[in-house]
Amino acid sequence: MQPTATVLIYSDDASTREQVRLATGRRPAADVPEVRFVECATLPAVLKELDHGGIDVCVLDGEAVPAGGMGVCRQIKDEVFQAPPVLLLMGRPQDAWLATWSRAEAAVTLPVEPVEFAAALASLLRSRAALSA
Numbered sequence: 001m002q003p004t005a006t007v008l009i010y011s012d013d014a015s016t017r018e019q020v021r022l023a024t025g026r027r028p029a030a031d032v033p034e035v036r037f038v039e040c041a042t043l044p045a046v047l048k049e050l051d052h053g054g055i056d057v058c059v060l061d062g063e064a065v066p067a068g069g070m071g072v073c074r075q076i077k078d079e080v081f082q083a084p085p086v087l088l089l090m091g092r093p094q095d096a097w098l099a100t101w102s103r104a105e106a107a108v109t110l111p112v113e114p115v116e117f118a119a120a121l122a123s124l125l126r127s128r129a130a131l132s133a
Contacts, residue, residue, distance in 0.1 A: 005033045005125050006054050008084075010040045010069060011061035016089065016110070017041075020059050023114040029122035032129070043067040050076065055084045057124045062090045062098070063110065070095075073102040085124040087117075 007024070009017045017039050027034045038055065040046045049055060058076065060069030073086045088104035089112065090096070099107035105127075106120045 003033050004036045005056040005128075006036050006038060007121070008038045008040060008046065008049055008055045008058045010043075010046050010058065010064060010072060011089070012041050012064045013061065014041075016061050016063075016112075019110075019112040020089075020117070023112045023117040024121060025118070028118035028125065032122050032125040035121075035125075043072055046072060046076075050080050050083070056128050057121065058084050058086045059121070060086055060088055060104070061110075062088050062095065062107075070098050070102040070104075073104050077103040085128055087120055087124055 009020050011017050021037055024035055038049050040049060058073075060073050062069040064072075069088055073088060076083045076086065085105040088099045088102065088107040089110050090099060090107050091110055093109050096107060106124055108117050108120050
């Protein structure tokens with residue numbers, strides 16, 4: 001049996017968190033483990049979960065208020081030892097340069113397009129598994 005991957009979802013919008021859960025399903029691809037979600041609506045909650053450890057991938061909403069996912073991503077990369085890979089949700093494709101600035105490993109646009117999102121998440125889960133192997 002495959003282990004479970006833990007995905008942290010950060011958004012102040014419950015419908016965005018739901019879009020992520022629905023797009024992922026039980027697992028985003030057949031060759032990655034089933035996913036368990038940890039949902040956070042505030043930056044302090046994100047930092048607390050990352051301090052506990054065990055997060056395999058972070059999905060951060062770039063449109064979250066008051067702390068946007070791009071700034072949160074950059075903070076995580078600066079402050080969290082061996083930070084998990086980040087999939088950034090952007091409001092516009094033109095914001096791709098900001099995703100690069102934030103050091104996110106992947107980015108997709110909102111609203112979540114299930115096939116694109118699942119492919120990006122599965123890729124990050126594969127790379128995380130390869131690093132820990």
